[in-house]
Amino acid sequence: MSDLTRKTAAELAGLVASGEASAVEVARAHLERVAAVDGQVHAFLHVDEEAVLAQARAVDERRAAGERLGPLAGVPIAHKDVFTTADMPTTAGSKILEGWRPPYDATVTARLRAAGLVILGKANMDEFAMGSSTENSAFGPSRNPWDLTRVPGGSSGGSSAAVAAYEAPLATGTDTGGSIRQPAAVTGIVGVKPTYGGSSRYGVIAFASSLDTPGPFARTVLDAALLHEAFSGHDPMDSTSIDAPVPPVVEAARRADVAGLRVGVVKELAGDGYQPGVLARYREAVELLESLGAKVVEVSCPHFGYALPAYYLIAPSECSSNLARFDAMRYGLRVGDDGTRSAEEVMALTRAQGFGAEVKRRIMLGTYALSSGYYDAYYGKAQQVRTLIKRDFEAAFEQVDVLVSPTTPTTAFPIGERADDPMAMYLADLCTIPANLAGVPAISVPCGLAEPDAAGGEGGGLPVGLQVMAPVLADDRVYRVGAAVEKALEDRWGGPLLAKAPELAEAAQ
Amino acid sequence: MTAITRDEVAHLARLSRLALGEDELDHLAAQLDQIISAVARVQEVAAQDIPPTSHALPLSNVYRADEVRPSLPPEQALGGAPAAEEQRFRVPRILGEEA
Numbered sequence: 001m002s003d004l005t006r007k008t009a010a011e012l013a014g015l016v017a018s019g020e021a022s023a024v025e026v027a028r029a030h031l032e033r034v035a036a037v038d039g040q041v042h043a044f045l046h047v048d049e050e051a052v053l054a055q056a057r058a059v060d061e062r063r064a065a066g067e068r069l070g071p072l073a074g075v076p077i078a079h080k081d082v083f084t085t086a087d088m089p090t091t092a093g094s095k096i097l098e099g100w101r102p103p104y105d106a107t108v109t110a111r112l113r114a115a116g117l118v119i120l121g122k123a124n125m126d127e128f129a130m131g132s133s134t135e136n137s138a139f140g141p142s143r144n145p146w147d148l149t150r151v152p153g154g155s156s157g158g159s160s161a162a163v164a165a166y167e168a169p170l171a172t173g174t175d176t177g178g179s180i181r182q183p184a185a186v187t188g189i190v191g192v193k194p195t196y197g198g199s200s201r202y203g204v205i206a207f208a209s210s211l212d213t214p215g216p217f218a219r220t221v222l223d224a225a226l227l228h229e230a231f232s233g234h235d236p237m238d239s240t241s242i243d244a245p246v247p248p249v250v251e252a253a254r255r256a257d258v259a260g261l262r263v264g265v266v267k268e269l270a271g272d273g274y275q276p277g278v279l280a281r282y283r284e285a286v287e288l289l290e291s292l293g294a295k296v297v298e299v300s301c302p303h304f305g306y307a308l309p310a311y312y313l314i315a316p317s318e319c320s321s322n323l324a325r326f327d328a329m330r331y332g333l334r335v336g337d338d339g340t341r342s343a344e345e346v347m348a349l350t351r352a353q354g355f356g357a358e359v360k361r362r363i364m365l366g367t368y369a370l371s372s373g374y375y376d377a378y379y380g381k382a383q384q385v386r387t388l389i390k391r392d393f394e395a396a397f398e399q400v401d402v403l404v405s406p407t408t409p410t411t412a413f414p415i416g417e418r419a420d421d422p423m424a425m426y427l428a429d430l431c432t433i434p435a436n437l438a439g440v441p442a443i444s445v446p447c448g449l450a451e452p453d454a455a456g457g458e459g460g461g462l463p464v465g466l467q468v469m470a471p472v473l474a475d476d477r478v479y480r481v482g483a484a485v486e487k488a489l490e491d492r493w494g495g496p497l498l499a500k501a502p503e504l505a506e507a508a509q
Numbered sequence: 510m511t512a513i514t515r516d517e518v519a520h521l522a523r524l525s526r527l528a529l530g531e532d533e534l535d536h537l538a539a540q541l542d543q544i545i546s547a548v549a550r551v552q553e554v555a556a557q558d559i560p561p562t563s564h565a566l567p568l569s570n571v572y573r574a575d576e577v578r579p580s581l582p583p584e585q586a587l588g589g590a591p592a593a594e595e596q597r598f599r600v601p602r603i604l605g606e607e608a
Contacts (some may be wrong), residue, residue, distance in 0.1 A: 084510040099588065100589050101588065103581055103585040103586065103588055104581075104590075180560070196565040196566060197565070197566055210563060210564045210565060210567070236573060239568075239571040240564070240566075240568060253570065297571070303554060306550060306551055306553070306554055309547060309548040309549070309550045309551050310551050311550075312544065312547075312548045313548050320525065324526075327526075328591060329590075329591075329598055329600050330589070330590055330598055331589030331590060331591075332591070333588065333591070334591030334592065337591070337592065337601050339601075341601055342601055342602055342603065342604070343601040343602065343603045344526070344603075345528070345601075346601045347526050348523075348526045348527060348528035349528045351525075351526050351527050351528070352527050352529055352533075355527070360525075360529070360533075361525055361537060361540060361541065361544070363525045363527065364518070364522065364525050364527070364537065365541060365544060365545070366523045367524050367525045368513070368517075368521055368541070368545065371524070375551060377549075377559065378545075378548070378549070378551070380555075380561060381552050381555040382549040382551050382555075383561030383562055383563055384551075384555035384556075384559040384560070384561050384562075385551045385554060385555050386540050386561070386562040387559050387560055387562040388554060388555070388559065389560065390562060408578050413593060417580075422540055422543075422544060423543060423544060423547055437562075437564075437565070437569075438565060439564075439565025439566050472565075472566065
């Protein structure tokens with residue numbers, strides 16, 4: 001095993017820029033790690049070694065030609081399979097797109113390439129980003145490197161697993177209801193949902209267009225900020241992209257100081273239904289912020305309890321509309337085209353075979369919520385709740401600069417435990433959904449390991465995440481707080497939380 | 510009381526263009542009933558005078574200049590098609606027997 005896989009993205013880019021290591025050496029080290037552990041972790045759906053090395057060679061050539069490289073040039077990255085890539089298959093974790101080669105790159109993909117990042121491969125995910133565990137992937141679940149019998153979170157669970165297993169220092173994800181923060185929390189790494197519209201949705205296979213937000217995964221807050229900066233910013237190809245400068249996230253991550261900052265503890269995001277081990281670490285993190293000079297107050301957001309039901313009407317409604325494009329006509333799977341069946345019959349057969357159970361559930365739920373007679377009572381009411389949640393945030397941010405909560409109510413759950421119990425699975429996103437409905441930025445940073453519960457030790461010894469939320473376009477604040485917590489806790493622990501994870505057995509090569 | 514009947518679920522499957530088997534419909538009917546009962550909680554707080562929010566941030570229409578730009582060549586546009594013929598997507602018949 002090479003030491004290169006244990007370095008941060010910032011360190012790796014420094015080695016490549018100074019010539020101490022070539023991008024090819026860095027890529028090889030990570031490819032070897034993928035070959036050694038991905039049989040167990042299953043973070044990747046697609047890795048093409050030759051294509052990876054060709055990208056790395058191109059970075060080395062640019063450097064040799066005297067080009068000034070960006071701050072992440074030569075750094076390998078796991079790319080969520082929801083982003084289109086013209087040179088790799090893109091499936092969104094679905095059979096209906098198995099083997100599909102998109103004719104174009106997503107804007108995020110193009111920006112990774114322009115920044116000299118080396119795309120290692122496509123990361124596994126819940127089908128069409130619907131899920132909290134990767135168990136909904138048509139290609140099998142990814143596994144949590146802390147405990148291979150448990151989920152790595154989802155939907156971006158291949159991304160979180162890859163970073164936590166040292167297969168890549170960075171990964172991309174998308175966060176519609178928590179799909180970056182929740183997997184980051186349960187694997188002990190950093191994940192950020194930027195302000196909605198701060199990162200481009202062009203070339204992101206759509207799930208819920210008013211919520212989908214690309215964002216970074218990393219093992220450090222600074223690395224996440226560097227990646228955030230590399231792929232964010234206005235994109236004329238996305239009509240909801242914000243035409244404003246990217247907030248100074250890298251500067252904020254370096255500043256790592258919360259003195260005088262007003263921190264609001266969300267009263268409604270704790271209590272019943274939360275694992276005691278999670279709440280203990282969370283309360284310690286709040287005390288830590290206070291000891292670092294933050295002014296901590298309790299804040300009430302009375303409608304946050306309605307965020308989950310509103311989300312499970314809004315997101316499925318948008319999904320039922322977005323996924324109508326999978327009609328077996330222009331790309332993807334086609335089933336039963338035998339010359340006798342009509343287009344509509346072929347379409348219905350293809351969708352029944354090509355979509356998994358959760359995708360079908362959400363399409364039907366959305367179709368229900370949007371149908372005449374039910375629209376006002378369900379979709380309409382959910383949109384009104386969305387207003388109430390935005391107002392809760394607005395009122396809170398008049399009193400405080402940031403809000404904090406646990407990222408998830410529990411630590412990583414066992415694979416299979418919630419697979420056919422949708423309501424139990426949906427609860428994994430209880431704390432993360434409000435930020436999506438309001439479009440505000442939020443981070444999850446590791447804040448310790450949950451102790452085994454007195455009840456029997458379920459979920460003990462596993463990572464807990466602290467969520468920090470800030471107002472729209474104040475993404476820098478979540479990095480500032482996240483980096484301060486990271487710095488103080490690493491001083492206390494004598495290193496990153498991930499150093500406490502068990503070493504994975506490496507397969508012989 | 511159930512929020513949704515088995516017949517309604519079968520109707521939804523047709524609207525959703527999903528050719529589901531009987532077992533799948535039975536299973537989904539129970540789950541959708543549970544989910545719909547849970548999400549109906551939104552009706553507790555949303556009073557008539559609250560405006561709906563369809564989008565996280567206020568937006569108005571965004572226009573781009575109306576100018577000719579390169580687009581996908583036919584071979585790329587058809588590259589992922591399940592069936593293509595004469596530079597076109599080949600599709601099953603679109604009219605039913607009774608038409």
